[in-house]
Amino acid sequence: MTWHTAGALFRDRRTLYALTATGFVLSWAIPRFGLLDAYVQLILMYVGINVILCLSLNLINGFMGEFSVGHAGFMSAGAYTASLLTVRVFPHGVAWAFPAACLAGGCAAALLGLLVALPSFKTRGDYLAIVTLAFVFIVKSAVENIDAVGGPRGFLGMDHLTTLPWVFAWTVGTVFVIRNFIYSRYGRGVLAVREDETAAEFMGVDTRQVKVLTFVVASFFAGVAGALFAHLLQYISPGMFDIVKSTEMLVMVYLGGVASIGGSLLGASLYTVLLEVLRPLAMWRMVLMPLLLVLLMIFRPRGIMGMREFPWFRRRPQARGGGRAAGVTAAAQPRAQVPILLDVSGLTHRFGGLTAVSGFGLRMSSSDLVGIIGPNGAGKTTVFNLITGAYRPDKGRILFAGQDITGRRPGEINAAGIARTFQNIRLFKDLSVLDNIMTAHYARSACGVAEALSHAGRYRADESRVRDHALDLLAFFEMEGQASACAGSLPYGLQRRLEIVRALATRPRLLLLDEPAAGMNPLEVDQLMEFIRRVRAEFAVAILLIEHQMRLVMSVCERVEVLDFGTTIAAGTPAQIQSHPRVLEAYLGQEAAS
Amino acid sequence: MTYLIQQSLNALQLGSVYALIALGYTMVYGVLTMINFAHGDFFMVGAFLCFLSVARLHLPFVPTLLISMAGVALLAVAVEVSAYRPLRKAPRVSAIITALGVGIFLEHFTLALSPYPLHIPPAFENVTWNAGGLAVSSLQVVTVLLSVGLMAALQFVVARTPLGIAMRAVSWDRDTASLLGVPVNRVISATFAIGGALGGAAGMLYALSYPVIDPYMGVLVGWKAFISAVVGGIGDIRGAMLGGYILAAVEIAVAVALPSTYRDFVAFSLLIVLLIFRPYGIFGRPRPQKL
Amino acid sequence: MSAGQALLEVRDLAVSYGGIQAVKGISLEVRQGEIVALVGANGAGKTSTLRAISGLLPYSGEIRHEGTLLRGLPPHRIAARGIAHVPEGRGIFANLTVDENLKLSAWPCRSRAARDRGTERVFALFPRLKERLGQPSGTLSGGEQQMLALGRALMSGAGLLLLDEPSMGLSPLLVKEILAMLTDINRQGVTILLVEQNANMALRMASRGYVFGSGQLELSGTGQELLGDPRVRKAYLGA
Structure with a gap:
């Protein structure tokens, strides 16, 4: 196989589907037939959980450009909720218990995410970091004071319910939903908040709505990861979900690259595997890792894949919808x-x-x-x-x-x-020239949250309407040729015009x-x-x-x-x-x- | 009543340490608008230097203090020059992540050298005076007096000396300060050195008061000191001092009134409530945004 | 320094930042004892030129002070050579008192005597500052802030002043006052390079002037020549 065909495979979305299908089969077959030893399987499951954590944190810190350190708190909420349900509430041995517990864990975390989103309306950057930091301490301290879940001693009794197929399914699901979210009207709002929150507001983006949604989606998946983690380890304690855990996730995000799905896959895998590979170094591996991170920040401040994307996860090239839109000028809209x-x-x-x-x-x-x-x-x-x-x-x-x-x-x-x-x-x-224009359509888009997360329902029609209108507008001003160019790369005069x-x-x-x-x-x-x-x-x-x-x-x-x-x-x-x-x-x- | 005074003394002792560390956060934030998340670990290094000096070199109190302060000051400058300075024009988040990285590095480097918690012998004979049911130890007195002394010295440097004026000027407008001949890089390094020295002193005082130390001790204490700085209004020196004592008072009050496990819960909840009503802390003020 | 040599010499200066080419190859010189005015509409590249001279912006081309190339020197070293830059908006440290603002700029002075000489000179020029020494400088009026900015620049005994829009935001009466002070300062042997939007004011007091338009030089000549030139008015009002 030549490099050329390899490249073509890499760009072809069908390769991704084939790989995913193979992954599902393997995730079932590996434990079933013992194809890999238990230790390697365990590492694989940690990779999956870390991918979920890393990607959902990347949504807030990378795509939206905020600085949250609250993920350990969300994870904790998910882990405890799910564990309580499987141990105390749900009947043991039923098939639906675990997925339902994971969902419930995610929802509990999402509820907390909603709370944390509120202060982010007013404050940005450093102060959000402080609020989320305090949040992590509050969750930890709260759990320590609830005797029903074991307080500081921790909670156990969970069955070993987290299996390779489950981890794989949740990982794929997370990638799917978060990717959908990013390539929707809300996702454009998320990126606009990162690029320039003030300008976004003036362009009609409801920045509060965007922030709430982003926090809710991200914390949901952090909660799910917590549920998976709890039923893999079969023991959880408040001390596991402290600020060090959040820091670990931050390292994965910034290692792999901000605002990149591929980067999060890479960052989480690299970090998890590297820690295992470096195990012979014993204590020195945790000396080496942060040094690498510091060097990375100096030479590649946005991480390995920062702001770039694997072809598989890029937006599908879109053809113009059915014919010209109604027109962009006043004559068309009296x-x-x-x-x-x-x-x-x-x-x-x-x-x-x-x-x-x-x-x-x-x-x-x-x-x-x-x-x-x-x-x-x-x-x-x-x-x-x-x-x-x-x-x-x-x-x-x-x-x-x-x-x-x-x-x-x-x-x-x-x-x-x-x-x-x-x-x-x-x-x-x-962002691209086209995305700049499409973002300004935020307030007049009809696509709802569920549709944005699933890319179903009105999503397609709405997207193509907005896109067509944006393209028409660009065409009207003879800027259609630059539609996919990065706005910051345009010559100065054209930027003013855009x-x-x-x-x-x-x-x-x-x-x-x-x-x-x-x-x-x-x-x-x-x-x-x-x-x-x-x-x-x-x-x-x-x-x-x-x-x-x-x-x-x-x-x-x-x-x-x-x-x-x-x-x-x-x-x-x-x-x-x-x-x-x-x-x-x-x-x-x-x-x-x- | 005596109980109350006793607890106030304890709060004063703990608050002094928080305040000294908080000053390091706030000074760096003042000149660079950067949160130096490694600062809590600078504090930890100060504690370990104290161990080195007292337990290994058998040095008395004053040389130990000097070693802790000078050592951490040097460390802070080295970190600033090698890790933070190259990132001064990079996205702000890169600097924060780098600071977290430096912190983890310091923790684990120390851990690799000294994997077990260490016990520090007293650096001087700790006398406890009892009067009317009130117990005051000489260590408490030394801690509070030394901290207040250091803070007064800092206040003098910042308010009166050319370096202090330059630090405040750099925090207001780096470019204009350089136009007036202020060597901005040197002023920033000096800020790190002073903040580091105070952190080193805090590390030593903490280690003498609570004599079991481990490489992770800087995480929780550091974050709490950071919170103190935020409560006071980050970037504001008086705010950091006040914030340190407020946080300590709250923690001790919670420990008195409720089971001590509620300490962090109440302290951090209060922080969030405070930030809702005064998002820039007690003394902090937002800079107007330009469109 | 030889007689014919310029105090400040700028050759083929080009500055760009944020994707804009603000200055596109200009050359100018300032001789000892002159007042040189750079005039032109907003956004013509005057401020960028000053910022390049004092080392705040990277540039291509050559800038020499007393024959020495300034390239690569950090701003504080350039300031220490005796080039004092009063930035647009005056650059007062509102969080410092008047006294501290003045002390700050004495940083390059090593000796106490030099510092005292600077202080005396500044108070002689701006007696009002002496009355306000302890006051936070943020509470000064616009005119007083401008005096403070000028006084601060003179503290270090600079021989060349770069002034960016000293008249900005001041009432006509105050502008006149400041103008008189600048002439005074110049008579004491300080060379001045002045950026102004207020063209008539600047050109009337200047020995020579350069008219900027969109990053290039459109005209140059003595102040008097330019004052009567209709093209100057055109550069501003387009008519």
Whole structure:
């Protein structure tokens, strides 16, 4: 067999199916006919359990980019729940007892996962790490104080119910479900939270929903792994599920690679097997392992397979669904017109002692194209942040299409019909161009949780509708060719443009562009001007833009507002503004006016 | 009443150790916004250096203290330069994982050298004074006074000396500090050295108070000290000190009122409750986010 | 230093970061005792140029200070050569007092005498800072913060000041005041390289100026020449 055919086999999904089927047969045959000695079988089962743990932790820490150390707690909950059921509740010797106990263990852990997800709404990174850390100690301490499960002495009496076929089945099931989850609307939300949580929220991703789901799914499988572990060892104690256990899982995740299913398979297998192989080194193996990890972090900070995927687990290349979608432009999606789209009055915002915006007012109709200019620090971006809900104004009111949106959350404001771009491009840089656009469809996707986890029901229809719409949008702006490129790898001008297209994908009625021409060369600025005009005409959106490149402002905007010290100092047509004495003063300095 | 005072003394003793360790976490977080998860193991190394000095070299208290402090300071700088510095521009998580890795390495390296728990003989004659039912040992007095002294010294360094000013400047804005001629890398190393020295002192005091030591002792105590830093507001030096004493007081109070096995449960639950109401701790404040 | 040699010489400087080429091959020089203004619209590459000079950004091309190549020197070594950079937004350490801000920049001074000389000089220039020594610098007004930033830069006895938008966020009256101070400082023998959006203000006080547009130099000349040049106005307002 040549390398070429080997490569082809590696890419072909049927190989995976064949391997899985073979795996099932082997997992049954090995213990049945004693093909491998008991010790090797035990290691294989540990590999499977560790794969489940590693992959489910990777969902939170790798795919979602949070830093949770709580997995030992989830595992403990699953292990104890399942063990209690098989020993005390379920009749012994019945076939359904063990799978039911595993499921129950998973559910118990998922319930805890729900609890842990709540603090993650407000805090990120370090503080989530602290909360989950405390969680591990709390679970351990709680179990130690329950005499019914043996307290600190531990719990035993479980039958040896964990067998190779069960471990294999649960491992395959975990890979299947988590992969499905990642390649669904929620999975795109998970990745968006990792890439840029703030931007995700502004694009209509319900980040709270995404976090809750991710924690629930991940902790469920950690609970299942705990159940399997308990019925393999036939003895559990609270001390087994301490922070050291969590650390071990973290090592597997970051060894194999973050945000990679293949990486988790590799990391868990490598870690488990390596520990066994290095057994002759006795104590020194645990000296060697962390050293390897440190070296790995220095030379490959994201792990061996970090952010990459085995071909088998990649998303299936998707063909466009049935014909063109209905169309992406306004003509295809008419909307009721309102006379005044945006009505901002008396808007004031302070940072500490500094009043960044003071008494700002602005009215826009549904077809306006308005520019905001002003020197650095004049409060322009703060106005955008107030309108889109990033900040809550100290005073003032924002009406949008007759609705009071003052102080709402960014997601709600996006749903009301306002989308924005950012001064420093905030694309989901490690995601493809197409995924960037599809993520912005989050709020209008019909796919439910069960459908996302199983890829059944409406999943396919919904996915292809969203994908087609995203592709049409890209095609409309002649960016279809870049659909599978990584957003961060696009040339700068194209990234700016993609950010606008992504905002359009949320179907806004008002588009806020924060310095769209920043860093562009004159040619790119020319193209951008054309682009903005086209967006306005074809998508029937009102546009409000902040810009320093006067050439752009003067040629595309119909009205210009000049901001200085947080208030409008002048407003009018571009021509009026260019010769306005206060504008010259604000820009060029005092003497320019005289 | 005497019982209460007695328990307060115990809390003061334990809190001193927590506070000293918490300072190491908080100082490193202050300058690098990095959680140095290996710090609990620095503390453990301090305890083992204490064993080496007292049991093997038969040195008295003061040289032992110096050995523990200097040894751990050196270790902290070596770890910073070799493991953390290359990752300064890498994703933050890589640095955290590296710190966990360094911690596991230190635990097991120590374990490989010394597989059994060690018993430390007293470094000086421990006298216990009894007065009105109250028992105060000289060890308790030394622990509390020395810790308070070290914290006062740290407070002086941070508040008054050029190094302290530079440390605070680096924690506010590394780039601008370098523009003013502050050698940022050296300041960061110095921060690790000071944090390490305090951790070393804590290790020694802990080992003398609770004289059976093992390589995993840094895990639980370290995490708890970390929690103390968080309670006070991580990055804030006064917060770390206060947090250490608060946590110790809570733990001792729980041990008095409930079966002692509830200690961790209550302490960590309180932490979560605190974080819900004050997500940045007692003294911590969030930096505004820029869009 | 020979008479004809520039204090600071930048040749073919190109800077890129985050996928943007911010500076695309510019050359400029600053001679002893000059005030040189870099003007141009936002995002034209002025700030990146300053940051490259002080070693904060990697670059291609050559930057020489008193004839020595600066490449590879860390920022604090460049500062120790007598190049003081006041960054955009002033870079005040709001968590330090005024006094501590000043002490911090005396780091490169080895001798106490040098430090005292620096302090005296700063107080002579900015008497208001002396009144506020113990105050947390975050509570200073914008103008006072700018004075602190300038004073801090002068503490170490730097011979070359790099100033990034000293007028930003200040009222016209304060801008005038700061401008007068800069002229004063310059008369005391400090060379100044000034980045400004406020072009007229900068060019009026500058001996020479360079006009930036999209990472390239569009114009250069003496301050007076550029002041009257309509192309400067065009670079800003596009008309």
